[in-house]
Amino acid sequence: MVRTRFAPSPTGYMHLGNLRSALYTYLYAKKQGGQFILRIEDTDQSRYVEGAVDVIYNTLRDIGMLWDEGPDIGGAYGPYVQSERKAMYKPYAEQLVKAGKAYYCFCTNEELDARREESSQKGEVWKYDKHCLHLSPEEVQKRIAAGEPYVIRQNVPLTGEASFDDVLYGHIAVDCAELDDMVLIKADGMPTYNFANVIDDHTMAITHVMRGNEYLASTPKYNLLYEAFGWEKPVYIHMTPIMRDQTHKLSKRDGDAYYEDYLKKGYLREAIVNYVALLGWNPGDEREFFTLDELKETFDVTGMSKSPAIFDVNKLTWMNAEYVRKLAPEEFTRHALPYYEQAGVAGMDKDILCRILQPRTEIFTQIPEVVDFLTALPDYDAELFTNKKSKTDSAVSAEVLDFVIPALTALPEWTEEALHETLLGMAEAREMKNGTLLWPVRISLAGKLVTPGGAMEIATLLGREESLRRLNLGRAKL
RNA sequence: GGCCCCGUGGUCAAGCGGUCUAAGACACCGCCCUUUCACGGCGGUAACAGGAGUUCGAGUCUCCUCGGGGUCACCA
Numbered sequence: 001m002v003r004t005r006f007a008p009s010p011t012g013y014m015h016l017g018n019l020r021s022a023l024y025t026y027l028y029a030k031k032q033g034g035q036f037i038l039r040i041e042d043t044d045q046s047r048y049v050e051g052a053v054d055v056i057y058n059t060l061r062d063i064g065m066l067w068d069e070g071p072d073i074g075g076a077y078g079p080y081v082q083s084e085r086k087a088m089y090k091p092y093a094e095q096l097v098k099a100g101k102a103y104y105c106f107c108t109n110e111e112l113d114a115r116r117e118e119s120s121q122k123g124e125v126w127k128y129d130k131h132c133l134h135l136s137p138e139e140v141q142k143r144i145a146a147g148e149p150y151v152i153r154q155n156v157p158l159t160g161e162a163s164f165d166d167v168l169y170g171h172i173a174v175d176c177a178e179l180d181d182m183v184l185i186k187a188d189g190m191p192t193y194n195f196a197n198v199i200d201d202h203t204m205a206i207t208h209v210m211r212g213n214e215y216l217a218s219t220p221k222y223n224l225l226y227e228a229f230g231w232e233k234p235v236y237i238h239m240t241p242i243m244r245d246q247t248h249k250l251s252k253r254d255g256d257a258y259y260e261d262y263l264k265k266g267y268l269r270e271a272i273v274n275y276v277a278l279l280g281w282n283p284g285d286e287r288e289f290f291t292l293d294e295l296k297e298t299f300d301v302t303g304m305s306k307s308p309a310i311f312d313v314n315k316l317t318w319m320n321a322e323y324v325r326k327l328a329p330e331e332f333t334r335h336a337l338p339y340y341e342q343a344g345v346a347g348m349d350k351d352i353l354c355r356i357l358q359p360r361t362e363i364f365t366q367i368p369e370v371v372d373f374l375t376a377l378p379d380y381d382a383e384l385f386t387n388k389k390s391k392t393d394s395a396v397s398a399e400v401l402d403f404v405i406p407a408l409t410a411l412p413e414w415t416e417e418a419l420h421e422t423l424l425g426m427a428e429a430r431e432m433k434n435g436t437l438l439w440p441v442r443i444s445l446a447g448k449l450v451t452p453g454g455a456m457e458i459a460t461l462l463g464r465e466e467s468l469r470r471l472n473l474g475r476a477k478l
Numbered sequence: 479g480g481c482c483c484c485g486u487g488g489u490c491a492a493g494c495g496g497u498c499u500a501a502g503a504c505a506c507c508g509c510c511c512u513u514u515c516a517c518g519g520c521g522g523u524a525a526c527a528g529g530a531g532u533u534c535g536a537g538u539c540u541c542c543u544c545g546g547g548g549u550c551a552c553c554a
Contacts, residue, residue: 109552182552194554215549247547450514451515452514
C-alpha cells in the first residue's frame with residue numbers, strides 16, 4: 001500500500017509551490033490506490049498563527065484533495081500534529097546513542113561559534129569536530145546528572161559514502177567526510193525538524209517521501225539514520241520549486257505566491273489547480289485540460305520535470321478564460337454576481353450580461369471595469385464618432401442619429417429583437433453598411449470606444465429611457 | 479568557497495542515438511470572420527548554453543567550461 005504525506009507548516013497561507021507539492025503527492029498516492037496523509041508540522045511554536053490549520057484544511061478540501069488520515073479525522077498512526085508527538089522522539093535518539101550512532105554533546109553555542117570562527121579564519125569549511133564523541137560514558141552521566149544542558153548528535157562515519165536513489169534524479173551519493181554531525185535532539189529536548197521528519201515518516205509508515213528539492217543534498221544523511229535504526233527506507237521523489245523568474249522562487253514578497261491571492265483576483269480554483277499541475281509535469285500527450293479526477297488517472301512521475309518551472313500568469317489567465325467560457329450560464333452568473341453588484345449592474349438582464357461578458361472575461365475581477373459605462377455614461381469626446389473602418393465621422397454620425405432617434409422613439413416594444421430588426425432594417429433600406437449605422441449608436445450609448453457586446457445588447461440593457469437619453473446626448477455633441 | 483542538482487524558443491514543454499532542415503500550448507505579429515472589443519478560423523517570428531570527445535550518425539551518451547538553483551543552524 002502506497003502511503004504519501006503532505007506535511008505543511010501552518011503559516012496561514014497556501015503557497016502555490018506547496019499546493020503543487022500537495023497535489024503531486026496526493027495524485028501519486030491516489031493513482032496507485034494508496035493513501036494520502038496530512039501531517040501538521042508545527043514544532044516552531046514561535047511561528048504559530050491562529051486559524052492557520054483551517055486554511056490548510058479548507059484549501060485541500062476546496063480543491064478536492066481529501067486526506068485519508070489527519071489531525072481532524074485521526075487514523076491508526078496518530079497523532080498527526082507534530083507538537084503532540086513531542087515525547088516520542090527522544091527515546092529514538094537515545095536508542096541511537098546506545099548503538100553508537102549518536103552521542104551526547106555539551107558544547108555550548110559560544111564554544112561552537114568560537115570554533116566556527118576559528119576555522120573560517122583559516123578558510124576552512126566548518127564541520128562539528130566530534131569533540132564530545134570521545135567523552136566517557138561516566139563523564140556523560142555525571143554531566144547530565146549535574147543538569148548540564150546537552151544535545152544529541154548523529155554520529156556520521158568519517159569515511160565512506162552515503163547515498164540514496166531518487167525516482168527522478170537517480171542515484172545521489174555524498175562523501176561522508178562532507179557531512180556534519182547534525183543535532184537530532186535540541187537542548188530543550190525537542191527534536192530538530194529533520195530528525196522529527198525521519199521518525200514521523202517511519203512511524204507513520206510512509207512509503208514514498210515526496211518533498212522539495214532542497215533536501216536532495218541532505219537526504220543521504222537521513223538515510224544513514226534509517227540504516228542506523230535498521231528501518232526500511234522510503235522511496236524518495238524530490239520536487240522542483242516554482243520560480244518567479246530564472247533566479248528567484250515565487251515568494252510572498254511578490255504578492256502573488258499564494259493560492260488565496262488568485263482566488264481574490266478572480267481565478268477559478270479548477271483553473272489554478274490545472275495550471276499548477278502542468279507546471280512541472282506533463283501527461284506525455286497533448287492534453288492540457290484536466291479535472292482532478294482526470295489528473296488522478298493520468299498522473300505519473302515519469303512526466304515530472306527535473307528543472308524548476310517559471311510561473312507564467314499569462315498562461316494561467318488564458319487557462320482561466322477557457323474555464324470561464326466552459327461554465328454553464330448559471331454558473332457564470334453565480335461567479336460574476338459579486339462583481340455585478342460591485343459595478344451596480346446586478347439589476348440588469350443577466351442573460352444578456354452573461355452572453356456579452358462570458359466570452360470576454362478572463363478573470364472575474366475584470367468585470368466591473370468592463371461594464372462601468374452601463375451605470376454611468378463616461379465623459380467622452382466627439383472624436384469617438386469618427387472611425388475609418390466603419391466609415392463614420394461626425395457628419396455621418398449626426399445624420400445616422402437623426403433618423404435613428406425618431407425611429408427608436410417610436411418603437412412600440414423595447415426588446416432586443418425589435419431593436420435588431422429596426423436598426424438593421426434601416427441600414428438595409430438606406431443601403432448603408434451595418435457598421436456605419438451601428439457605430440454612432442453604440443458610441444452614444446456607451447461613451448466608450450471598446451465595449452462588450454454591440455449597440456443592440458447595450459440598448460437592451462440600458463432600457464428605453466436611458467438609451468434615448470444617451471442617444472440625444474450623443475447627437476448634441478455633433 | 480566545498481558538496482549536490484539542473485540547462486530545448488520570452489514562458490510551459492515533447493524529444494529518451496537515425497523518422498529533428500526539433501512537436502504542441504501561452505504570449506507576440508499578420509490575415510479572415512465581424513456591429514467596436516473579445517471569441518473563433520488560418521498563417522508567421524522564435525530554441526537544442528559553449529567546447530571537446532564517443533559513434534557511420536548526438537538535442538539525445540561522456541568530459542570540461544559557462545550559467546542558474548539548492549545546501550552547508552540547537553529554522554522549519
